[in-house]
Amino acid sequence: MSTATLRRRPLVKTILEGATDDLLVIAGLGSSNWDVTEAGDRPLNMPLWGAMGATVAMGLGLAIAQPTKRVLVITGDGDMLMGMGSLATVAAQQPHNLAICVLDNEKFGETGNQATHTSARNQGPTDSGAGADLSVIARGCGIADSATIRGEAEVAQLVADLRRKSGPVFRLVKVMVEKLEFVMPPQDGAHLKDRFRQALLGQA
Amino acid sequence: MNAPTAPDWRDDIFAVLQAHEIKQVYHVPDAGHSRLIESCQRSNAMRTLALTTEEEGVALAAGAWLGGQRSVLLMQSSGVGNTINLMGLTKTMRLPLLTLITMRGDYGEFNSWQYPMGQGTPKVLEAMGVLLYSVDTAEEVKATVDAAARSAFNGGQAVAVLLRQKLIGIKNFGKK
Numbered sequence: 001m002s003t004a005t006l007r008r009r010p011l012v013k014t015i016l017e018g019a020t021d022d023l024l025v026i027a028g029l030g031s032s033n034w035d036v037t038e039a040g041d042r043p044l045n046m047p048l049w050g051a052m053g054a055t056v057a058m059g060l061g062l063a064i065a066q067p068t069k070r071v072l073v074i075t076g077d078g079d080m081l082m083g084m085g086s087l088a089t090v091a092a093q094q095p096h097n098l099a100i101c102v103l104d105n106e107k108f109g110e111t112g113n114q115a116t117h118t119s120a121r122n123q124g125p126t127d128s129g130a131g132a133d134l135s136v137i138a139r140g141c142g143i144a145d146s147a148t149i150r151g152e153a154e155v156a157q158l159v160a161d162l163r164r165k166s167g168p169v170f171r172l173v174k175v176m177v178e179k180l181e182f183v184m185p186p187q188d189g190a191h192l193k194d195r196f197r198q199a200l201l202g203q204a
Numbered sequence: 205m206n207a208p209t210a211p212d213w214r215d216d217i218f219a220v221l222q223a224h225e226i227k228q229v230y231h232v233p234d235a236g237h238s239r240l241i242e243s244c245q246r247s248n249a250m251r252t253l254a255l256t257t258e259e260e261g262v263a264l265a266a267g268a269w270l271g272g273q274r275s276v277l278l279m280q281s282s283g284v285g286n287t288i289n290l291m292g293l294t295k296t297m298r299l300p301l302l303t304l305i306t307m308r309g310d311y312g313e314f315n316s317w318q319y320p321m322g323q324g325t326p327k328v329l330e331a332m333g334v335l336l337y338s339v340d341t342a343e344e345v346k347a348t349v350d351a352a353a354r355s356a357f358n359g360g361q362a363v364a365v366l367l368r369q370k371l372i373g374i375k376n377f378g379k380k
Binding site for chain 2: 024026046049050051053054055057058059060061062063064065066069083085086088089092093189190192193196197200201
């Protein structure tokens with residue numbers, strides 16, 4: 001059983017507080033999308049409704065295209081596990097303006113809270129994971145600035161690192177398993193893309 | 205260090221990518237594309253990214269386009285299967301995508317393991333709504349890749365150019 005105490009919704013709200021046009025956000029599918037949207041839907045958010053495993057790579061493509069903007073990827077452990085190779089692809093590029101925040105509740109929230117591989121082992125036949133540590137994996141892939149956040153006291157530094165520290169920055173945040181309301185952004189992918197490009201580039 | 209100097213259809217592709225202001229080039233190691241990849245790596249105007257799996261290339265292309273840059277995904281037909289789920293992004297987000305695919309399991313292929321994905325490549329791409337342009341001869345390469353880039357970046361389509369094995373040459377592993 002996870003001993004996490006941080007709550008994802010207020011945490012994401014704090015991370016995104018006072019976001020300006022210099023902050024570009026890619027949110028992974030499911031809970032991370034709803035978290036980012038509750039913090040405030042904005043054109044410079046690209047909340048994903050699918051494309052599992054693609055979030056970090058999308059953030060990397062954007063970070064390279066927009067070197068003067070801060071790109072923040074906020075996603076969950078399930079999405080990150082599906083795209084682990086992209087951490088090595090990020091490390092190979094060393095984008096100075098990319099930060100990755102993985103909200104790790106050790107569960108596949110959208111499908112009924114089944115254990116992901118980040119759950120501990122030996123928790124019974126239906127709830128056991130592998131004890132996989134995504135922060136260690138990120139460092140092992142070549143992202144030297146990788147850390148795990150567990151407590152409220154570390155949040156202020158987490159926010160500063162995600163918003164401003166020279167990247168690539170990887171932060172794994174252990175969060176509670178919670179049943180939360182769905183807070184949904186627009187669903188149309190072409191609309192989300194067009195409004196993002198309109199806000200960023202002045203053209204769809 | 206191998207620096208062949210004779211003109212080559214891969215150099216034609218490089219010229220087209222330059223003309224269309226491609227800024228990000230995604231690839232896995234590939235014998236068929238190697239000369240083109242090296243040209244891109246040497247270019248100051250392009251950023252080349254080596255992938256762990258081809259599907260990253262589709263996600264990267266989406267991110268690049270969100271940020272206002274054009275990109276190209278270079279892969280083998282054997283990598284196409286890895287991209288199929290994410291190819292759906294090009295429809296969902298109405299994204300342009302340009303991918304150049306060196307074919308295996310296509311024309312006189314020696315390695316039987318290459319045939320299933322090679323023969324499946326046009327069908328699965330078509331199923332995901334990707335437009336297919338096919339090239340059999342060196343003379344057609346330049347015009348075809350240019351047309352594909354126009355369809356992608358002006359017409360907003362996902363376009364794959366299949367560089368057929370007839371063009372690339374049959375890999376025979378020393379067998380007669």
